[in-house]
Amino acid sequence: MTPRKPAGQELTREMIIDVARKQFLEKSFQEVSMRVIATELACSHGAIYYHFKNKASLFYAVVEEYFAELDTLLANTLKEEGEPDTKLIHIFLCLMRFGLNNQSQYEYMFVMRNEEVNSLSQEAASKSYAKFAQAVHPLCRESIMLSDIYSVFMALHGFIVHHLHHSKNFDEVKEIAFLHAQFLMKAIR
Amino acid sequence: MTPRKPAGQELTREMIIDVARKQFLEKSFQEVSMRVIATELACSHGAIYYHFKNKASLFYAVVEEYFAELDTLLANTLKEEGEPDTKLIHIFLCLMRFGLNNQSQYEYMFVMRNEEVNSLSQEAASKSYAKFAQAVHPLCRESIMLSDIYSVFMALHGFIVHHLHHSKNFDEVKEIAFLHAQFLMKAIR
DNA sequence: TATTTTAATTAACCACCGTTCAATTAAAAG
DNA sequence: CTTTTAATTGAACGGTGGTTAATTAAAATA
Numbered sequence: 001m002t003p004r005k006p007a008g009q010e011l012t013r014e015m016i017i018d019v020a021r022k023q024f025l026e027k028s029f030q031e032v033s034m035r036v037i038a039t040e041l042a043c044s045h046g047a048i049y050y051h052f053k054n055k056a057s058l059f060y061a062v063v064e065e066y067f068a069e070l071d072t073l074l075a076n077t078l079k080e081e082g083e084p085d086t087k088l089i090h091i092f093l094c095l096m097r098f099g100l101n102n103q104s105q106y107e108y109m110f111v112m113r114n115e116e117v118n119s120l121s122q123e124a125a126s127k128s129y130a131k132f133a134q135a136v137h138p139l140c141r142e143s144i145m146l147s148d149i150y151s152v153f154m155a156l157h158g159f160i161v162h163h164l165h166h167s168k169n170f171d172e173v174k175e176i177a178f179l180h181a182q183f184l185m186k187a188i189r
Numbered sequence: 190m191t192p193r194k195p196a197g198q199e200l201t202r203e204m205i206i207d208v209a210r211k212q213f214l215e216k217s218f219q220e221v222s223m224r225v226i227a228t229e230l231a232c233s234h235g236a237i238y239y240h241f242k243n244k245a246s247l248f249y250a251v252v253e254e255y256f257a258e259l260d261t262l263l264a265n266t267l268k269e270e271g272e273p274d275t276k277l278i279h280i281f282l283c284l285m286r287f288g289l290n291n292q293s294q295y296e297y298m299f300v301m302r303n304e305e306v307n308s309l310s311q312e313a314a315s316k317s318y319a320k321f322a323q324a325v326h327p328l329c330r331e332s333i334m335l336s337d338i339y340s341v342f343m344a345l346h347g348f349i350v351h352h353l354h355h356s357k358n359f360d361e362v363k364e365i366a367f368l369h370a371q372f373l374m375k376a377i378r
Numbered sequence: 379t380a381t382t383t384t385a386a387t388t389a390a391c392c393a394c395c396g397t398t399c400a401a402t403t404a405a406a407a408g
Numbered sequence: 409c410t411t412t413t414a415a416t417t418g419a420a421c422g423g424t425g426g427t428t429a430a431t432t433a434a435a436a437t438a
C-alpha cells in the first residue's frame with residue numbers, strides 16, 4: 001500500500017489523457033475501461049477519478065484536442081499561396097487526409113453518437129463545419145449557394161466514412177481522393 | 190422447470206429475429222444483450238443458443254434482411270418510367286430516404302465496424318454498392334467515369350451519415366436532400 | 379406403448395465494468 | 409517538528425454480459 005506517490009511521480013491530467021488517447025485509438029468508447037487505463041498508468045483506477053469526474057469527461061478531454069488539430073491543419077492549408085481552384089482542392093484533400101490518417105479520431109469527432117458524451121462533441125463538430133464553410137466560401141464564385149458548400153462537406157465526409165477501417169491510411173486512397181475532389185469541383189464550377 | 194414448451198408455443202428463429210430486430214433498432218450492438226432478448230421472448234437465454242450459434246450470427250440474420258429491403262427499394266425505383274435525369278434523382282432520393290427513415294439499419298449496414306461481425310456484412314455492403322452502380326451507370330452519358338459514380342455514392346452516403354440521429358426522419362431534411370441530389374447532377378452532367 | 383429425438387430450462391463459470399468512499403500517507407505548510 | 413492538505417489506494421457496491429453443459433419434459437418415431 002502506497003497511498004501517495006513520491007514527489008515527481010504523481011499522476012497528472014496529461015499522463016491520464018495520454019494513455020486514454022492511446023486506448024481510444026485502438027478501441028471503441030465502450031471497449032475502453034477506466035480500469036485498463038489505470039493498469040497501464042500503474043496506478044489504481046480510483047486515482048483517475050481524482051482528476052476526472054467520469055469516463056465521459058476524460059473522453060471529451062481527448063476528443064477536444066482532435067478538433068483543435070483539425071482546425072490548425074485547415075488554417076495552415078488556407079495560408080498557402082495559390083489559385084482559388086488549387087486551394088479548394090487542397091482543402092478537400094486536407095480534410096480527407098486528416099480523416100483517413102486519423103481514423104479513430106475522425107470517427108469520434110464526426111461519426112460516433114453516444115448520449116453520455118454527445119452534447120459536447122456535437123457542438124464542436126458544428127463549429128468545425130462552420131470553419132470549413134468559412135474557408136471554402138471566399139474561394140468560390142459569388143453566386144454559389146450555401147447548400148452547395150454543405151453538399152461538398154457531406155460528400156467529403158462520405159468519402160472518409162466509407163473508407164474508415166477499410167483502408168489503412170490516406171496514401172492508400174490518394175488517387176481516388178483526388179478524383180473525388182475533382183468530381184466536386186465539377187459541381188461547384 | 191419446464192424444459193420444453195408445449196406444441197405450438199415453441200420458440201422459432203423468426204420469433205427471435207423479430208425481438209432482436211427491435212432491440213437492435215433501439216440500441217447499439219454492444220448494448221443489446223442475449224439475456225434481455227430472452228426476457229422479452231419469455232424464454233430462457235440459453236434457448237436462443239439452440240437456434241443461433243452466438244450473438245454475432247443472430248445479429249447478422251437481422252442485418253441480412255435490411256440489405257434485401259434496400260435492394261427491393263432500389264429495384265422498384267428503377268422500374269419507374271421517366272427521363273434518365275428524373276430517374277437518377279429518384280434513385281438518389283431513394284437511397285437518402287432509406288438511410289434516414291431506417292437510421293439504425295443504415296448504421297449497421299454501412300457505418301458500423303465490428304470485428305465479430307464484419308466479414309459478413311462488409312461483403313453485403315459491397316454488393317449493395319455494386320447494384321447501385323449498375324442502376325446508375327446506364328442512366329448517365331457514355332463517357333462518364335466509374336469514379337464519378339463512386340463519388341456520387343459516397344456523397345449520398347455522407348449526407349445520410351451526417352444526418353443520422355441528428356434528424357428524425359427523411360421528411361425533416363427532404364428539401365436539403367433534394368438540393369444535394371441536384372448538386373450531384375451538376376457534377377455528372 | 380416404449381424409445382428416441384428435440385427443444386427447452388437453469389445453474390454455473392468466468393469475465394467485465396463505472397463509481398464511490400473510508401482509510402491512508404507522502405508532501406507541503408506552518 | 410508538528411499539523412494540515414492533497415493525492416492515492418483498494419475494497420466494496422451493484423451491476424452487466426456471453427457462453428456452456430447437465431438435465432428434463434414434450435413430441436416424434438418405431
